[in-house]
Structure formats: C-alpha cells, structure tokens
Amino acid sequence: MSNGIDPINSLTSLDPIKRLERIQNTQASQVKKGEAEPDFQKILNDALKSVNVQQKDAIQAEDDFAAGKISNIHDVIIRAEKAAMSLTMTMEVRNKIVDAYKEIMRMQL
Amino acid sequence: MLDIFGTMNISASGMTAQRMRLDVIADNIANAETTRTDEGGPYRRKNVVFQEVLNKAMGIRGGFTNTLSTDQLGGVHVDSIVEDQRPFKLVYDPSHPDANEEGYVQMPNVNVLREMIDLINAQRSYEANVSSINATKAFASAALGIGKG
Numbered sequence: 001m002s003n004g005i006d007p008i009n010s011l012t013s014l015d016p017i018k019r020l021e022r023i024q025n026t027q028a029s030q031v032k033k034g035e036a037e038p039d040f041q042k043i044l045n046d047a048l049k050s051v052n053v054q055q056k057d058a059i060q061a062e063d064d065f066a067a068g069k070i071s072n073i074h075d076v077i078i079r080a081e082k083a084a085m086s087l088t089m090t091m092e093v094r095n096k097i098v099d100a101y102k103e104i105m106r107m108q109l
Numbered sequence: 110m111l112d113i114f115g116t117m118n119i120s121a122s123g124m125t126a127q128r129m130r131l132d133v134i135a136d137n138i139a140n141a142e143t144t145r146t147d148e149g150g151p152y153r154r155k156n157v158v159f160q161e162v163l164n165k166a167m168g169i170r171g172g173f174t175n176t177l178s179t180d181q182l183g184g185v186h187v188d189s190i191v192e193d194q195r196p197f198k199l200v201y202d203p204s205h206p207d208a209n210e211e212g213y214v215q216m217p218n219v220n221v222l223r224e225m226i227d228l229i230n231a232q233r234s235y236e237a238n239v240s241s242i243n244a245t246k247a248f249a250s251a252a253l254g255i256g257k258g
Contacts, residue, residue, distance in 0.1 A: 074124045
C-alpha cells in the first residue's frame, strides 16, 4: 500500500501546489499499477480458501482422533487452534473491509 | 522468520517428543520387575534420544554461511530409543523360578524412583511446550488487537 495517503507527508506539504502535484502523481501511479496487480477479489478468494483448508484440516483431525487414527491429543487441539486463529484473523480483516466500506458510503457528496 | 503456525509446529514437535518419552517411561515402570524378555534375561531400561530438526533445504538468509535463519528451525524429534547398558540388579529370592544356583535373581536395571523423576520432568516439559503455544497465540491475538485500544 505504498500509494496510500501518507499522513506525515500530507502534514508537511502544506503548499497547495505541491499537494496537488502529489495527488496527481498518486493517481498516475494507481492507474499504472492497476493493470499488473492481481485483483482484490482474487486475493480475498485465495485468503478465504486457505482459511477453509485450515477448518477442514481441523475437522479431519477430529474425525481421525474419534476413529483412533491419531494418538496425540495435542495434534488435534493444535490444529483446531490454528483453524480458530486463522478464522479470527479473517474476521478482523473482514471487519476492517466492512468498516472502510461503511466509511465511504457515509461520505457526503 | 517462521509464520505463526510454524512456531506452533515447533512446540507440537516438542510435545510429541515428550509423549514418546512418556511411553518409554511408562514401559520402564511397567517392566520394573520383569525377569523374562524375548531376547532372554531381564528387561533392560529404555531411554529416548532427542534430536534437533533443521530444515536444511530452506535458504540461508544470513550473510555468513554459519548463521541460521529461523525458517530452518523445525523443533525436535525422537532420534532413537536406546537400551540402558548398566548391569542388572541381583536380588536374593530362591523361590523365584528364574533364580540361579545361588538363589539370586537378575532384576531389571530400572530404578522406579529415577523413572518417577523422569516422569515429572516429561510432564513439566510437555506443559512448557503448552505454555509456549499459548504465548504464540497471545502474540497473534495481540497483533490482531492493534488499533482497538
């Protein structure tokens, strides 16, 4: 996110002409970057898939343990813990995205 | 640097190793009085040998060839289970079917007190690994809490 608004720079460049210049630069770089970068949907999909894999792995571990295939209890618990951690992480990211969306929707035009 | 799950895997390997150590200690205690084995003679005390796991395939990030990157750290595994070669205990018990001509029986070289101490040691090491997993989780949770303060 190098092209996000830099709070320190925006504070220091109080000169309006410089500011405008900077905004134009940012916009130009965004247009250029847009073609090469993988789209947001793909990134989100991949991330969700990896979380789903963790969840499935935890369920598989529970099944295996119930069937007597796993002798280590901690393996089951740790896998479940990993799944829970990645889900928490996903929820945090989701909350951030929803917050950002709401913020934009609330914008007065 | 390892990802957070890699750190958990290291702790899991430690727990698995301690579990195997528990198996061996349980076997030693169970066979503390065993005078007959498949190889003949009394039971020999068994011991686990732990070995560090290093993923050599992972690239070396440091500037020097002898520096390690944490990517290479893989925890521990049980290298082998070895038999204690110390002599057997001789116990005078002429009524025992395995007693020799002088009435002495060769008993396993297992010291139950020693096994109990090893048992507590294994238990504490296992708990230490649990603590380290909990700490790993606390790190992750703390990171997810950034900005919520």
